[in-house]
Amino acid sequence: MNFSTININNNLSLRALTPEVYSFVFSNYNEEQLIEFFGLTTPEEFAKEKNRFEKGMTTVNKTFILFHILENGKNVGWCGFHTWYTDHARAEIGYVLSNEASKGKGIMSAALKAVIDYGFNNMNLHRIEAFVAPNNVPSLKLMEKYNFVKEGHLREHYFKNNKMEDSVVFSLLKSEYKPAI
Numbered sequence: 001m002n003f004s005t006i007n008i009n010n011n012l013s014l015r016a017l018t019p020e021v022y023s024f025v026f027s028n029y030n031e032e033q034l035i036e037f038f039g040l041t042t043p044e045e046f047a048k049e050k051n052r053f054e055k056g057m058t059t060v061n062k063t064f065i066l067f068h069i070l071e072n073g074k075n076v077g078w079c080g081f082h083t084w085y086t087d088h089a090r091a092e093i094g095y096v097l098s099n100e101a102s103k104g105k106g107i108m109s110a111a112l113k114a115v116i117d118y119g120f121n122n123m124n125l126h127r128i129e130a131f132v133a134p135n136n137v138p139s140l141k142l143m144e145k146y147n148f149v150k151e152g153h154l155r156e157h158y159f160k161n162n163k164m165e166d167s168v169v170f171s172l173l174k175s176e177y178k179p180a181i
Contacts, residue, residue, distance in 0.1 A: 006067070006118070008110050014067035014079070022053045039068065039075030039098055065123065069097070069111045076102040079111045081119060081128075089126035091119060103138075112142055113179060120174045127174070131157065131167040140168070148172045 001024045004016040015021075025037055031046070040046050066080035076099035081091035095112060097103050119125040130148055132139040143150075148170035156164035 005070075006114050008114050011072050012107060012110055013070045014111060014114055015070055015075075017066040017068060017078075017080070019056070026050070026053050037075065039077065041098065065091070065118075067111070067115060069102075069107060071099070071102055071107060074099075076107065077111075079108070079115045081115075081123070084123065084125075089124060090129060091123065091125055091127075092129045092131065093119070094130075108138070109142060109145065112146065116146060116172070116177065117179065120177060125174065128172045130170040130172075132170060133158075133160075134166055134168050143170045146172060147176060147178060149176070 001021070003021060004018070006014040006016075008014065025034060029037060034040075034049070035046055038046075038049050040049060065084060066078055066082065068075045069077040069079055077095065077097040079095035080093070082094045084091035093112075093115065095108055095115075097108055116128060119128055128148075130139075130143060131154070132143060134153070149172070151169045151171055154167045154169060157167035158165050
């Protein structure tokens with residue numbers, strides 16, 4: 001199977017995770033190959049990915065558009081839209097670098113630019129939303145770099161690490177978007 005990719009530079013690319021990709025890899029790869037393909041590090045992460053596949057990537061008016069971030073061909077994280085309200089031309093962006101050695105090198109900044117461009121140009125989004133933990137300094141800097149507008153603070157919005165955590169709400173409208181270098 002040919003995987004659809006977006007080349008960012010010589011060392012960095014994005015690999016699209018479509019329902020067809022999920023079906024292909026879960027039908028043809030063994031558990032070890034799946035762990036490498038998805039860049040997973042724990043059995044819990046594998047179980048979560050398998051559950052995502054089994055439930056499907058689409059629910060009523062909510063679709064997932066995800067990309068693996070590949071550094072020199074190795075999966076180091078993901079970036080994409082995990083909630084896309086097609087009727088309203090808006091989606092929530094999310095991203096994770098799972099490889100510690102890849103952090104602090106500008107990888108997420110480059111990936112985010114490509115995914116934002118994809119959202120506005122290929123998905124015809126009008127609005128991109130982001131929810132960031134108040135103490136997540138790298139993500140807050142990314143929001144600033146790409147001119148996301150802070151809209152508010154949601155109390156106890158996400159359940160993470162066995163506790164409820166706050167979120168800072170950001171948005172970026174297509175008319176406001178000025179791609180960062």
